[in-house]
Amino acid sequence: MLLVSPALALVAAIFLLPMLGFLSEAFRTDEVRAALPHTTTALRQWDRGGLPDDEAFIAVASDLARLADIPAAAIARRLNASEAGLRSLIIRTREAALASPGLTAEGIRMLDPRWNEQRTWSILETETRIATPSFLLAAIDREIAPEGGIARLPPERAIFQVVLGRTFLISLLVTLGCVIIGFPVAYALVTAPDRLAAILILFVLLPFWTSALVRSAAWVVLLQREGLVNQFLLRIGAIDEPAALIFNRIGVLVAMIHVQLPLFVLPLLSVMRRVSPDLMRAAASLGAPPVTAFLQVYLPQVMPGVVAGALLVFTISLGYYITPALVGGPGDQMLSWFVAIYTNQTVNWGMAGALGIILVLSVGVVLGVLSLLQGTDAWKAQ
Amino acid sequence: MAITRIRQCKPNFEELKTWGRIGLMLAVLPVGAMASQAAELMYAGTGGASQAAARKAYIEPFSAKTGIKVVEDEYDQKLAQVRAQVDTGTLKWDVVNATQLMVYVGCEEGLFEKVDWAKAGVDVEAFSEPVSPCAVPVVNSSGVLVYDADRFTGDTGPKSWQDFWDVEKFPGKRGLWYGPQETLVIALMADGVPPDKTNEVLASPGGVDRAFAKLEQLKPHILWWKSGSESMQLLASGEVVMTHAWNGRVYAANNADKKNFKIVWTAGHTNQSNSYAILKGAKNKEEAIQFIAYTAVPDAQAEFAKIIGYGPPNSKALDLLDEETKALIPSAHMQYAQRELGPVYANFWIENSDRLTERFAAWVSK
Numbered sequence: 001m002l003l004v005s006p007a008l009a010l011v012a013a014i015f016l017l018p019m020l021g022f023l024s025e026a027f028r029t030d031e032v033r034a035a036l037p038h039t040t041t042a043l044r045q046w047d048r049g050g051l052p053d054d055e056a057f058i059a060v061a062s063d064l065a066r067l068a069d070i071p072a073a074a075i076a077r078r079l080n081a082s083e084a085g086l087r088s089l090i091i092r093t094r095e096a097a098l099a100s101p102g103l104t105a106e107g108i109r110m111l112d113p114r115w116n117e118q119r120t121w122s123i124l125e126t127e128t129r130i131a132t133p134s135f136l137l138a139a140i141d142r143e144i145a146p147e148g149g150i151a152r153l154p155p156e157r158a159i160f161q162v163v164l165g166r167t168f169l170i171s172l173l174v175t176l177g178c179v180i181i182g183f184p185v186a187y188a189l190v191t192a193p194d195r196l197a198a199i200l201i202l203f204v205l206l207p208f209w210t211s212a213l214v215r216s217a218a219w220v221v222l223l224q225r226e227g228l229v230n231q232f233l234l235r236i237g238a239i240d241e242p243a244a245l246i247f248n249r250i251g252v253l254v255a256m257i258h259v260q261l262p263l264f265v266l267p268l269l270s271v272m273r274r275v276s277p278d279l280m281r282a283a284a285s286l287g288a289p290p291v292t293a294f295l296q297v298y299l300p301q302v303m304p305g306v307v308a309g310a311l312l313v314f315t316i317s318l319g320y321y322i323t324p325a326l327v328g329g330p331g332d333q334m335l336s337w338f339v340a341i342y343t344n345q346t347v348n349w350g351m352a353g354a355l356g357i358i359l360v361l362s363v364g365v366v367l368g369v370l371s372l373l374q375g376t377d378a379w380k381a382q
Numbered sequence: 383m384a385i386t387r388i389r390q391c392k393p394n395f396e397e398l399k400t401w402g403r404i405g406l407m408l409a410v411l412p413v414g415a416m417a418s419q420a421a422e423l424m425y426a427g428t429g430g431a432s433q434a435a436a437r438k439a440y441i442e443p444f445s446a447k448t449g450i451k452v453v454e455d456e457y458d459q460k461l462a463q464v465r466a467q468v469d470t471g472t473l474k475w476d477v478v479n480a481t482q483l484m485v486y487v488g489c490e491e492g493l494f495e496k497v498d499w500a501k502a503g504v505d506v507e508a509f510s511e512p513v514s515p516c517a518v519p520v521v522n523s524s525g526v527l528v529y530d531a532d533r534f535t536g537d538t539g540p541k542s543w544q545d546f547w548d549v550e551k552f553p554g555k556r557g558l559w560y561g562p563q564e565t566l567v568i569a570l571m572a573d574g575v576p577p578d579k580t581n582e583v584l585a586s587p588g589g590v591d592r593a594f595a596k597l598e599q600l601k602p603h604i605l606w607w608k609s610g611s612e613s614m615q616l617l618a619s620g621e622v623v624m625t626h627a628w629n630g631r632v633y634a635a636n637n638a639d640k641k642n643f644k645i646v647w648t649a650g651h652t653n654q655s656n657s658y659a660i661l662k663g664a665k666n667k668e669e670a671i672q673f674i675a676y677t678a679v680p681d682a683q684a685e686f687a688k689i690i691g692y693g694p695p696n697s698k699a700l701d702l703l704d705e706e707t708k709a710l711i712p713s714a715h716m717q718y719a720q721r722e723l724g725p726v727y728a729n730f731w732i733e734n735s736d737r738l739t740e741r742f743a744a745w746v747s748k
Contacts, residue, residue: 069491069492070469070491070492070493073490073491073492074469077736080736081736081737084733084734084736087732088729088732088733091490156591156741156745157740157741157744159744159747159748224619224621225619225620225621226619226620247605330606330746330747331746333747337747341739341740342740344460344462345460345462346736346739346740347462347465347736348736351740
């Protein structure tokens with residue numbers, strides 16, 4: 001334990017803590033609560049039936065009047081993420097409250113009809129709870145209905161179940177591709193003479209050392225409409241007109257398998273190296289046909305390597321962002337692409353954190369299930 | 383202490399020299415840093431051909447005239463990048479090239495300095511659009527329907543956004559910009575809304591759904607481009623038979639790459655100005671005002687228009703352009719324009735741009 005404590009401290013400081021901080025954005029409300037303290041208190045007494053008391057109206061106005069420009073804008077933006085239009089409501093109400101300090105509840109009601117809508121107050125109430133479930137619910141295509149309870153999001157906003165399914169499907173296909181292509185490669189590497197093996201392993205490692213950007217750009221050159229692959233297929237007469245090979249699912253799978261292949265081959269290689277060739281010979285001498293010897297003697301021994309490699313490829317694929325973004329179409333984008341949109345474009349960190357939680361949970365569930373299936377012994381064998 | 387100790391020792395010239403050097407460096411360093419700060423202006427543009435044109439027409443002549451060094455940076459016109467700097471008080475930039483929507487939102491949120499431009503010497507009256515206290519328009523561009531006239535010769539090309547949607551008559555893929563703003567407006571134009579009415583229709587109840595429904599019809603035939611150069615490359619390589627593109631890009635493709643791309647202005651186009659704005663609390667605010675005032679004069683704006691084929695927001699610059707150039711820039715075709723300007727546009731997009739960015743991303747990836 002003492003030996004690994006520096007490593008643990010490092011991981012905790014530069015990885016675990018920032019990650020937890022980011023994920024906690026998914027349900028944090030301290031920004032809103034700190035900006036609107038009186039509103040927060042006033043809304044605790046509201047039962048979501050009808051409109052709240054006058055006290056809540058006046059609390060909103062006095063809270064907003066005390067805020068400086070930039071924090072007020074931040075609150076307005078944050079509420080606007082829950083309901084388009086709340087931004088202007090907050091900014092206008094703040095302006096009115098600054099202009100006339102003695103603004104009454106009646107005055108606020110007159111200011112904007114949206115203060116007379118239960119939905120507006122319902123959002124405020126949700127956003128000033130100790131923690132908000134809104135983002136996590138939205139990440140599974142659900143929302144809190146104005147009257148309480150959980151409802152499905154309208155179809156134009158419900159997307160994440162589809163995207164999560166797609167993320168798993170692409171990761172699964174990439175893993176399968178790596179197993180099918182990588183197993184023979186690893187076997188060839190083990191059985192080849194040393195010098196040849198050294199050259200072969202270079203081919204496996206080369207994509208591993210190249211930057212993702214260069215690799216993806218190379219695939220665009222190869223696979224585009226007038227790219228080398230299409231020209232070749234046209235020349236040999238396999239197709240009559242250029243096939244769509246890039247900016248779609250085919251492009252994503254080809255490029256991702258290419259990138260991930262070393263991650264599958266390397267763990268498998270180390271396991272295969274430890275399997276003595278004598279065992280296969282022994283099986284043959286006892287009368288087993290090659291296929292039987294392979295299936296019953298060889299495969300069980302290298303299985304931990306296959307599982308370890310596949311697991312590595314699958315979990316890393318789940319979080320893939322850059323390759324699908326560069327060589328995929330809009331319909332091939334995975335969950336992390338949406339995390340990027342919410343982080344950089346619309347600066348909706350609550351949503352980004354919620355999707356991050358979904359991603360981390362997915363990986364956790366996959367690892368958990370597989371380690372149960374494998375049993376602890378197989379893990380130690382590696 | 384150190385000095386007395388040196389005196390007590392035998393004179394060691396090497397050591398004295400070292401101390402002298404350190405002293406000299408300490409004395410010079412702050413002065414040097416201050417001097418370079420005083421004559422610098424941190425500028426963030428959009429990169430690419432547009433920034434290259436700005437360098438030639440605005441930045442280099444301004445530096446030559448005033449001696450103020452302009453340090454260039456690039457960014458992708460996201461208000462979040464400005465907000466992060468102003469919020470934390472760590473300003474990297476003084477002047478940014480901002481979209482109209484950024485100016486509206488940023489001005490309201492107090493992210494930009496408010497300046498009396500007339501006092502700073504800007505001829506505010508000459509501009510073809512209102513000049514906000516937060517920014518001065520510097521380039522006017524249009525998103526246009528364009529096709530390759532070598533592919534559709536004579537009179538056979540598309541004439542309207544309805545034709546753009548007509549995949550029977552014009553088989554093949556179409557290029558559209560990957561984002562909600564222009565795309566939703568184009569969908570409404572294809573649905574028969576006159577360009578100057580699209581802002582109202584989009585902002586009215588059901589307007590957004592109508593636009594998305596129209597886009598849905600064309601969805602399988604759309605290739606989405608993310609940068610101006612990509613739109614031209616898709617058209618040149620034949621991946622798309624027609625595309626939505628920035629008119630300056632078409633100008634460059636026809637001039638520099640000798641393409642025969644044809645803009646269909648009469649189909650309707652999306653038009654917007656980009657402006658220069660000063661970040662709130664900018665270190666070099668006075669230099670920034672000088673710079674913006676310099677870029678607002680007709681000469682500079684006309685020079686910029688000649689290089690890139692976008693229009694000058696200062697209408698007096700038009701008099702300095704020849705007839706041929708004038709026909710190629712948006713101002714000659716404003717009767718067919720949807721303008722990203724005015725209260726209807728501003729109110730709608732300020733409230734809805736984040737939500738629509740998210741909805742668009744969801745729709746496009748389904």
